[in-house]
Amino acid sequence: MEEGLKIELGKQGVFVTTIEELYNWGRRSSIWPMQFGLACCAIEMIATTMARYDLARFGAEVFRPSPRQADLMIISGTVTKKMAPQVVRLYNQMAEPKYVIAMGACAISGGPFKQGYNVLKGIDRYIPVDVHIPGCPPRPEALIQAFMTLQKKIDGQNLTGEGRPRHLDAEAQGEFPVPVQGEHDLEPSSNRLVWPLPMKTGIRD
Amino acid sequence: MASNPYFSLAVLFVAALGFGLAPLGLAKLWGMVFSPPKPNAIKNSIYECGLESKGDAWMQFRSAYYLYAIIFLIFDVEAVFLLPFAVAFTGLGVAACVSMLVFVLLLIEGLAWAWAKGVLTWA
Ligand code: SF4
Numbered sequence: 001m002e003e004g005l006k007i008e009l010g011k012q013g014v015f016v017t018t019i020e021e022l023y024n025w026g027r028r029s030s031i032w033p034m035q036f037g038l039a040c041c042a043i044e045m046i047a048t049t050m051a052r053y054d055l056a057r058f059g060a061e062v063f064r065p066s067p068r069q070a071d072l073m074i075i076s077g078t079v080t081k082k083m084a085p086q087v088v089r090l091y092n093q094m095a096e097p098k099y100v101i102a103m104g105a106c107a108i109s110g111g112p113f114k115q116g117y118n119v120l121k122g123i124d125r126y127i128p129v130d131v132h133i134p135g136c137p138p139r140p141e142a143l144i145q146a147f148m149t150l151q152k153k154i155d156g157q158n159l160t161g162e163g164r165p166r167h168l169d170a171e172a173q174g175e176f177p178v179p180v181q182g183e184h185d186l187e188p189s190s191n192r193l194v195w196p197l198p199m200k201t202g203i204r205d
Numbered sequence: 206m207a208s209n210p211y212f213s214l215a216v217l218f219v220a221a222l223g224f225g226l227a228p229l230g231l232a233k234l235w236g237m238v239f240s241p242p243k244p245n246a247i248k249n250s251i252y253e254c255g256l257e258s259k260g261d262a263w264m265q266f267r268s269a270y271y272l273y274a275i276i277f278l279i280f281d282v283e284a285v286f287l288l289p290f291a292v293a294f295t296g297l298g299v300a301a302c303v304s305m306l307v308f309v310l311l312l313i314e315g316l317a318w319a320w321a322k323g324v325l326t327w328a
Contacts, residue, residue: 023239067253086255092247096240167240174243 020159027071027097028151034070034094035063038087039077041104041137048140058147067093072150074143075129078106078113079120081186088126088178096167096174099154101146102129105136112136125190127176272324279312 001016009016037045049055049063064070067090079087091100102123105111110121123129130153131146138146157165166172173193179186206212236242252258290297290305319325 089247089257090253090255092245093250093253095248096243167243170241172243175245175247178247 023159024155024157028154029059030062031058031060031072031099031147031150032062032064032070033060033072033074034067034090035065036090037076038079038083039106041076041106044137044140045074045076045103045143048143053140053144055144055147058144058151060147067091068095070094071097072099072101073127074101074103075107075123076103078111079123081118081120081181084120084123084126084186085178085180087123088176091127092176092178097165099130099150100127101131101133101143101150103133103143103146104138105134108132108134120186125195126179127191128194269327272319276316276319276324279316283309283312 001018006016037043047053049061055061060072071094073087073091073094075087091098100123102108106113106119107123108129110116110119113119114121124132131149133142133146135142154165157163159165159168166174176191176194177188179188181187250258286305286308290301
């Protein structure tokens with residue numbers, strides 16, 4: 001339906017919508033994050049949920065302590081190689097549809113600890129990340145912006161055809177292999193399906 | 206059939222059942238169409254946790270603690286009955302006092318038995 005016609009109808013007191021719009025509205029208005037923090041970024045995440053920044057405005061204040069009830073994983077902090085398998089496992093245990101926000105320099109790339117032997121250089125090596133927010137730490141406003149970006153992304157998704165969300169695609173892979181501690185590194189060191197293009201830099205990763 | 210006095214009850218029962226089951230069915234239908242599950246071994250594991258659960262849930266554990274729970278019950282029940290007894294004490298007759306005494310003695314007997322058995326010392 002044309003946007004103009006919809007607005008005209010709205011002026012006459014007629015409300016029209018589509019299943020797709022309703023569905024996406026429902027999805028984006030109740031994104032419940034999972035309750036866990038990994039490092040200093042978590043403090044900013046906590047601040048975001050509190051009265052001053054009030055994440056409740058986005059319907060996302062209900063932090064769930066169980067992955068089975070959560071829709072969103074906020075990777076708030078440094079993911080060490082010791083922690084990465086647990087994070088991936090928890091992501092696997094979340095019910096579809098599920099989203100990921102990588103919060104802060106550490107979660108997106110390893111951040112200040114990138115050169116450390118025990119730090120994962122970005123959680124997007126193992127799980128698909130919807131929104132990356134840079135910063136060390138990102139301010140609560142940045143996290144809120146990430147929420148709004150995620151909501152926009154959800155809003156723009158079609159329920160059928162190309163680019164539909166993963167849970168509506170019967171073919172799409174729902175399981176993301178959990179890495180195990182190898183002799184020198186996590187094995188595998190990345191999931192090729194979500195991290196297809198390794199950067200060709202001089203730095204070993 | 207409609208003259209049966211239980212007929213209206215049966216109708217209400219069916220209606221109540223439908224009232225409960227219809228939303229469940231609708232939710233299931235909605236789930237099947239709009240959020241098809243993507244099960245996998247990790248998601249289906251019994252305990253949701255970042256770590257894999259180790260060992261068997263069917264294990265033996267020391268039952269010694271149940272004795273403490275039972276002994277606690279002695280004092281618990283005693284307190285529950287003694288309080289109203291004490292409140293109404295002045296207005297009670299001899300029979301009430303004697304029966305209360307018997308009750309307390311019974312409980313004390315249990316405690317004495319446990320004490321004599323050496324339950325009160327943690328082994
Ligand atoms: S990005 Fe900065 S603030 Fe966030 S976890 Fe890493 S070191 Fe801490």
